[in-house]
Amino acid sequence: MKIFLDTASLDSIKKYNDMGLVDGITTNPTLLSKEKGNPAEIMREIVRIVQGPVSLEVVATTAAEMLEEAHRLKKYGKNVVVKIPMIPDGLKAVKKLKSEGIETNVTLVFSANQAVLAAKAGAAYVSPFIGRLDDAGQDGMSLIREIVQIFKNYQFDTNVLVASIRHPLHVVEAGKIGAQVVTLPPDILGKMMSHPLTDKGLSAFLSDWEKVKKENPGLKI
Numbered sequence: 001m002k003i004f005l006d007t008a009s010l011d012s013i014k015k016y017n018d019m020g021l022v023d024g025i026t027t028n029p030t031l032l033s034k035e036k037g038n039p040a041e042i043m044r045e046i047v048r049i050v051q052g053p054v055s056l057e058v059v060a061t062t063a064a065e066m067l068e069e070a071h072r073l074k075k076y077g078k079n080v081v082v083k084i085p086m087i088p089d090g091l092k093a094v095k096k097l098k099s100e101g102i103e104t105n106v107t108l109v110f111s112a113n114q115a116v117l118a119a120k121a122g123a124a125y126v127s128p129f130i131g132r133l134d135d136a137g138q139d140g141m142s143l144i145r146e147i148v149q150i151f152k153n154y155q156f157d158t159n160v161l162v163a164s165i166r167h168p169l170h171v172v173e174a175g176k177i178g179a180q181v182v183t184l185p186p187d188i189l190g191k192m193m194s195h196p197l198t199d200k201g202l203s204a205f206l207s208d209w210e211k212v213k214k215e216n217p218g219l220k221i
């Protein structure tokens with residue numbers, strides 16, 4: 001399972017990249033709007049820091065303008081994946097970009113049919129937003145199950161990138177289903193790392209070691 005960070009925060013990206021946990025990044029206009037500084041500079045810096053795929057999103061809504069933005073974004077670095085909204089013009093742009101060898105990530109996917117169409121147009125990734133479906137009273141994870149099954153049935157090589165993740169259990173479920181990628185807000189990655197029994201166990205080890213040191217003055221390991 002690949003882990004992408006869903007953020008434009010350079011501090012978070014550096015922090016988790018230094019731990020070897022970041023296989024890629026996804027951003028969007030909302031995430032960029034939360035950061036201070038020039039968004040174009042932030043995107044360039046992300047692409048410089050991270051080796052893996054970095055999804056940068058277009059903000060145009062016509063195919064012609066999306067292609068222009070995609071070509072500009074692609075100049076930020078080889079690892080740029082162009083994020084395109086799941087609208088008819090978006091699919092037209094995806095097809096053209098695929099023919100040019102530019103990878104795309106189709107975003108704002110909320111149904112299996114949309115995922116199939118994005119895959120047929122040539123998307124390298126589809127991004128179903130499971131948390132927003134849960135918020136709307138639907139079962140987001142069922143959508144992941146459907147898409148993974150359909151892509152398997154027909155050997156689509158499009159990756160299922162589970163987005164809008166709200167808690168660590170979403171990650172476990174996505175992994176059991178076999179989705180290729182999860183993209184996580186940094187705080188979810190932090191939550192995945194900790195367990196109260198780890199903290200309790202470590203504190204017991206350290207206090208027991210203090211006793212050993214008292215009985216063995218000058219002891220070093």
Ligand code: G3P
Binds near residue numbers: 026127131183
């Ligand atoms: O990658 C998509 C993601 O950023 C959307 O998440 O929490 O805004 O639904 P959310």
